[in-house]
Amino acid sequence: MRYHWVITASAAALLAGCNVQTASGDSNTVSAAEAQNARWSNTTKDQLRKAIDGRAAHGLDGKDFAVSGDGDQAMTEAALAYAGALAQGATDPTKLYDVYTLKRPEVDLKAGLQQALAKNDVAGWLNSLAPQDDHYKRLSQAYVALRKEMAQGKAQTQPVVSDKGEAIKPNSTDPRMPQIARQLVVLDYLDPKAAAGDRYTPQMAAAVKKMQSDYGMEADGVIGAEALAILNQSDDVRARAIAVNMERLRWLDRNPAATRIDVNIAAARLNYFRDGTLANSRRVVVGEPDHETPQLASPMFRLVANPTWTVPRSIQKNEIAGKGAGYLKANNMQWEDGWIVQQPGPKNSLGLVKFDMQNEHAIYLHDTPAKALFGMTQRARSHGCVRVEDALGFAKMLAEQEGVIDEWNKARATGEQTFVKLPREIPVRLLYQTVLFDEAGDPIVRNDPYGWNDRVSEALGFKGPASMRVKTGAADVGP
Incomplete structure (x- = not known):
């Protein structure tokens, strides 16, 4: 979502005496004297440019917040756009999903900018707008580290393990095992000393089971298509998933x-x-x-x-219709006023x-x-x-x-x-x-059962997938 504000005058002309609602819910009053001093200076302009240049710390490097000029109005528009992305998210979840009713932050960005300019501290104001909790900070650190590795050419970008061939079961042999072992070591699931050539050893099976469990799969130790997808998941995909999860946190009420x-x-x-x-x-x-x-x-x-339980029409039509009176009796169901009701x-x-x-x-x-x-x-x-x-x-x-x-x-x-x-x-x-942290504090990009990461990633300006989906199986009749 793009943030649009109609700015008809410079920041110095913003109304004095506004009530400033910050992201943390604190309320402050800008005095008339402060409002009079609410002008862009070389210092605050540099602070804004530096903050935007460092937007990767928030997973926002896929969005363009470039300042269109050096004038006050251009600075104000860019500041409000970037501040809005930090305070409420760069995208609108109500437009990305059919249903989204979670409370979002309410922040008076214009008043906040006015106060920041008066105090000559735009950097501090911008830093206060994003979530301040440890979870968000750890996501930020993980994202920056991945992007740094990618910039240095150290990140995994191409599949390492071939997905051609049968599923690999414990105690069997397969020519792909050395590559699999290498990936398990890279992902910190396997001690380098535990690799054993083409043989799928019990130690490696234990590592695979732990990996499967971390990613929300059935931990059976069988290396099939889903396990290989994890092993071959590029750091670029992981980074995009982390950026998406930071965005979801920015959507949420801070209190x-x-x-x-x-x-x-x-x-x-x-x-x-x-x-x-x-x-x-x-x-x-x-x-x-x-x-x-x-x-x-x-x-x-x-x-x-x-x-x-009053059975919804959809379930009644698609899953119960035609089963007959015997099914209803066996499941303690009966017709009441045109509805099937389970007692x-x-x-x-x-x-x-x-x-x-x-x-x-x-x-x-x-x-x-x-x-x-x-x-x-x-x-x-x-x-x-x-x-x-x-x-x-x-x-x-x-x-x-x-x-x-x-x-x-x-x-x-x-x-x-x-x-x-x-x-x-x-x-x-x-x-x-979809991003959790293991006991060591490292991020684990988990299964994205609904495939909801990709639409957010695209809205953030990224190219390519940001999710891994694992087949879950069919539901039963219940709600």
Whole structure:
């Protein structure tokens, strides 16, 4: 997305006494005297040019923020454009995705620039606009390091291991093993001393399994097309993926609720924060690629014990139609007012608890009878809703912490659908992040199950892919 501002006068003519809303939410007032001094100087012009020249630190080197001249208006336009990219993102997620409702930063850029000019510190103002957390900083460091290696001609740009031939199983031999071993060493999965010619040794198999697990694959040790894609993934692709994930962080509100639930759709994992501290983390099952879980913000307002499930028309038409009365009876389903409704019980597709959320897309968290799915590495297998591992345990935790455990226990004991309202809403954010960090703090570009990286990468001005997709398998009938 391009940022457009109509500037009809120089920065010195910006209104005095503005209220400046910074990226961190702090509020400051620009005095009339400061406003009078809000002019571009040689120092602030140099600061702006230097900041734009260093935009690779934010993965923005694919975008052109060139200053079109040396005049105040040209400087102001360039400063506002670059500041907008740092503060809110260089792209608009609502235009890249059909559904995107996560809160974005609200920043008064004109007032911020006015104050920066008055203080002769445009560099400091620009530095304050991007996310300040450690995760963003580590992504920045990794991106800069990769780009530096590429500039020096040290980066991997061409496939190293041939993808021709059968899948390689542990304890077999294959002429590609020396190249595979070399890549495993480069990726820090294998000790250089463990390479053993053409033989696929147990030590190498353990390294491959760790790699598969890190990238969200089934950790079976078999080197097939997907494992080879990881081994051959160029540093250019990795760099673009990191840039995309920095952009996604810039889209987000810098001050999320201290008590909240964050679900990383790409990693299929839920993190529960209580009063600013990570209190719990667990696996989830998210939508399969044809039924993506959307990126949205939605408050959880109640727990539902022993929920019923009204089967959506699409599932009713595409997956249940024609199965007959026997199927409905076996799954405790019945017709009610023209809809198929699954009654409460252990076979209910929502399990024994539903976490109701307020949104127009009918997306919520819930339990499931299909517990085996949580043991799979690839967990993009639902129709869009989010299934929670040990959902009953999670519901009990929330009920205890929110002071409604007695009501919750009574509701469960009824065996019928019963609602327990939470005394306060708990914000839920469904996010999409494909770059995680291993125990050593190194970035791992994970599976991009929906292929969502590429569209952001292209919008950031990069050429070529920024994602790796791993086939996940089909969803079951549940939501």
